[in-house]
Amino acid sequence: MSQEVKSTCCYCGVGCGVLIRAEGGVITSVRGDPEHPANLGRLCTKGASLHLTAGTANRLVHPALRPARGEPAQGVAWDDALEHASERFAQIIRTHGPDAVAFYISGQLMTEDYYVFNKLAKGLIGTNNVDTNSRLCMSSAVAGYKQTLGADAPPSCYDDIDQAGVILIAGANPAIAHPIVFRRIEDARVANPDLKVIVVDPRRTESAAIADLHLPIKPGSDIALFNGMLHVMIGEGLIDETYIAEHTEGFAEQAAIVAEYTPMRVAELCGIPASDIVRAARWFATRGPALSLYCQGLNQSAHGTHNNAALIQLHLACGQIGKAGAGPFSLTGQPNAMGGREVGGLANLLSAHRDLANPQHRAEVAALWGIPEVPAKPGKAAVDLFKALASGEIKAVWIACTNPAQSLPHQAAVRAGLANAEFVVLQECFADTDTAAYADLLLPATGWGEKHGTVTNSERRITRVQAAVPPTGEARHDWQIVVDFARRLGRKLDHAAVDRLFPYASVEEIFNEHRASTAGRDLDITGLSYALLEQQGPQQWPFPQGATAGRARLYADGRFPTANGRARFVSVQHQATAEQADKTYPLSLLSGRMRDQWHGMSRTGIVPRLFNLEDEPLLQMHPCDMRHRQLEDGDLVRLFNRRGEIVVRVAAGSGLVRGRTWLPMHWGNRFMNGAGANALLGDAVDPWSQQPELKHTTVEVAKSGLE
Numbered sequence: 001m002s003q004e005v006k007s008t009c010c011y012c013g014v015g016c017g018v019l020i021r022a023e024g025g026v027i028t029s030v031r032g033d034p035e036h037p038a039n040l041g042r043l044c045t046k047g048a049s050l051h052l053t054a055g056t057a058n059r060l061v062h063p064a065l066r067p068a069r070g071e072p073a074q075g076v077a078w079d080d081a082l083e084h085a086s087e088r089f090a091q092i093i094r095t096h097g098p099d100a101v102a103f104y105i106s107g108q109l110m111t112e113d114y115y116v117f118n119k120l121a122k123g124l125i126g127t128n129n130v131d132t133n134s135r136l137c138m139s140s141a142v143a144g145y146k147q148t149l150g151a152d153a154p155p156s157c158y159d160d161i162d163q164a165g166v167i168l169i170a171g172a173n174p175a176i177a178h179p180i181v182f183r184r185i186e187d188a189r190v191a192n193p194d195l196k197v198i199v200v201d202p203r204r205t206e207s208a209a210i211a212d213l214h215l216p217i218k219p220g221s222d223i224a225l226f227n228g229m230l231h232v233m234i235g236e237g238l239i240d241e242t243y244i245a246e247h248t249e250g251f252a253e254q255a256a257i258v259a260e261y262t263p264m265r266v267a268e269l270c271g272i273p274a275s276d277i278v279r280a281a282r283w284f285a286t287r288g289p290a291l292s293l294y295c296q297g298l299n300q301s302a303h304g305t306h307n308n309a310a311l312i313q314l315h316l317a318c319g320q321i322g323k324a325g326a327g328p329f330s331l332t333g334q335p336n337a338m339g340g341r342e343v344g345g346l347a348n349l350l351s352a353h354r355d356l357a358n359p360q361h362r363a364e365v366a367a368l369w370g371i372p373e374v375p376a377k378p379g380k381a382a383v384d385l386f387k388a389l390a391s392g393e394i395k396a397v398w399i400a401c402t403n404p405a406q407s408l409p410h411q412a413a414v415r416a417g418l419a420n421a422e423f424v425v426l427q428e429c430f431a432d433t434d435t436a437a438y439a440d441l442l443l444p445a446t447g448w449g450e451k452h453g454t455v456t457n458s459e460r461r462i463t464r465v466q467a468a469v470p471p472t473g474e475a476r477h478d479w480q481i482v483v484d485f486a487r488r489l490g491r492k493l494d495h496a497a498v499d500r501l502f503p504y505a506s507v508e509e510i511f512n513e514h515r516a517s518t519a520g521r522d523l524d525i526t527g528l529s530y531a532l533l534e535q536q537g538p539q540q541w542p543f544p545q546g547a548t549a550g551r552a553r554l555y556a557d558g559r560f561p562t563a564n565g566r567a568r569f570v571s572v573q574h575q576a577t578a579e580q581a582d583k584t585y586p587l588s589l590l591s592g593r594m595r596d597q598w599h600g601m602s603r604t605g606i607v608p609r610l611f612n613l614e615d616e617p618l619l620q621m622h623p624c625d626m627r628h629r630q631l632e633d634g635d636l637v638r639l640f641n642r643r644g645e646i647v648v649r650v651a652a653g654s655g656l657v658r659g660r661t662w663l664p665m666h667w668g669n670r671f672m673n674g675a676g677a678n679a680l681l682g683d684a685v686d687p688w689s690q691q692p693e694l695k696h697t698t699v700e701v702a703k704s705g706l707e
């Protein structure tokens with residue numbers, strides 16, 4: 001009888017627990033872990049199909065080196081591959097300095113993988129050029145939390161869904177992107193008929209379809225809406241003045257700003273009825289515990305940080321935080337975006353929620369690692385990193401577990417950067433991604449079901465992940481590849497401390513070092529161990545030494561991790577989207593997700609029962625916009641703007657206001673003859689988070705002439 005092994009689903013930030021069954025080294029089935037608090041045994045269609053993605057299909061199974069760009073990569077031994085990589089990196093660092101190399105990693109790595117990548121770049125090489133695809137999904141949430149609450153820490157938990165009196169879903173479509181959270185919302189509506197659900201989304205999504213109130217605001221007008229709601233709350237005496245006075249600062253300044261955001265003005269800015277703005281404000285402030293769930297619609301914006309701040313401020317104004325059923329709860333996109341944030345796996349962060357810009361924090365990390373200093377110069381965030389490859393400022397990039405040639409906006413510029421790089425390493429589980437075509441060296445990494453480590457989900461819950469089967473082919477664990485490379489590179493650079501920096505013989509040793517780095521920090525997990533996680537199950541942070549359980553909710557005492565213990569109101573004003581419709585490009589293009597697909601489809605695209613539901617991307621348009629262009633359902637159309645053109649089929653979308661179109665973001669070259677939505681999306685970024693505006697651009701649509 002085969003054993004079941006505990007792991008997690010590797011798709012979204014809900015972080016569902018799974019039980020994997022394997023026979024003869026092959027994964028044969030998966031089911032939801034009934035003991036995991038995130039899902040209590042449930043799985044969505046993607047999670048329930050995970051076993052069908054295991055095995056050798058589309059896997060990279062041995063290291064391969066490309067003799068020259070455009071030529072096929074040829075198999076090479078691991079030793080030779082890592083010697084070659086370390087020699088090329090060492091040569092570039094010696095000639096051009098440490099900032100001439102960069103690492104671009106992924107929210108799908110284990111926390112331990114993230115930790116060693118960060119240490120390799122910031123501790124061994126001396127560059128902060130290490131960023132992640134989490135920059136594309138969560139960095140505005142990070143900056144929003146830090147600006148208002150003082151720390152990157154979601155204060156709520158999934159149990160709050162059951163206890164809320166009103167749930168505000170903004171810029172998120174959990175029915176599609178976080179399905180198990182959505183099922184919990186549906187259950188809460190059945191259990192509590194008085195629960196009100198408000199959905200803020202420019203499109204009538206599957207989540208909006210069950211809402212008591214849907215606010216189809218103009219793209220990018222979230223701040224105007226939230227400021228308008230605060231205007232109504234103040235005017236009608238619905239704010240919690242005691243909470244504001246005792247636990248916050250900056251309210252007067254923001255109150256003066258929102259005085260201008262009358263319902264009539266906000267109705268104009270947002271394109272929705274004034275009465276709906278008033279209703280949303282009253283429900284939020286008076287229906288009992290108020291919980292907000294939000295994601296990419298707020299984050300993937302050129303003003304994503306202030307989108308987050310404006311929403312969080314509604315909670316501060318009403319005292320709706322730090323208690324059951326309440327709080328601003330950012331849903332993470334990727335399975336371990338949170339773990340990457342914990343170890344400082346972004347160009348502007350350091351281990352255990354420390355800031356690179358803070359000299360004290362740099363000194364603490366240098367002391368922890370036993371090195372003289374951590375460089376102060378900020379690293380390049382994702383968009384700038386690939387621009388620096390194009391300009392030649394960065395000459396070598398090591399990409400792990402992500403597919404930037406498809407997933408970053410303005411694909412032509414990103415691909416030009418990759419093509420211009422002197423040396424590209426791709427450490428990947430999958431073969432044949434769009435990025436693989438640009439890689440000089442391909443290194444096979446273990447995949448889901450083969451890995452050990454820990455991940456953290458949206459509610460700060462850390463789960464121990466166990467391997468059910470051995471690595472496929474010659475694949476190695478991500479942390480092992482990094483440690484081996486680091487040792488070789490360190491010796492070539494005559495780094496005195498390389499063996500002390502990378503002493504690890506097991507993934508648990510890395511976890512223990514990460515754990516020690518959190519002592520006294522807001523995410524203190526010094527009380528956790530692999531043994532405890534295995535015996536007592538997944539735990540939320542903080543979990544300091546001596547604790548017997550993690551903390552479900554933060555800030556219950558009204559004290560925040562700011563200098564004076566008060567949360568901050570940030571002065572935020574409405575801003576337009578980075579690009580606005582004009583005569584040449586009169587239509588808004590919104591990007592989004594499909595239920596059965598994940599990211600660039602490396603995994604879900606190989607499972608017929610997932611792929612076949614919707615096997616090509618459909619551009620959704622308002623019927624009037626289609627008639628105006630003499631288009632009919634199923635026509636092939638050219639979708640174009642100043643960055644490029646793609647050809648897709650069009651369909652009338654019932655959930656769209658006139659002037660708005662919608663396209664799923666999953667397709668790339670591998671599944672479509674031509675690039676996907678990201679070929680058209682722009683690379684304008686938020687000034688605080690550096691997160692690009694992946695949710696919106698402007699386009700024109702015309703019949704393609706193709707059949």
Ligand code: SF4
Nearest residue numbers: 009011012016044047
């Ligand atoms: Fe996986 Fe997310 Fe579905 Fe859970 S909700 S099974 S984590 S994709």
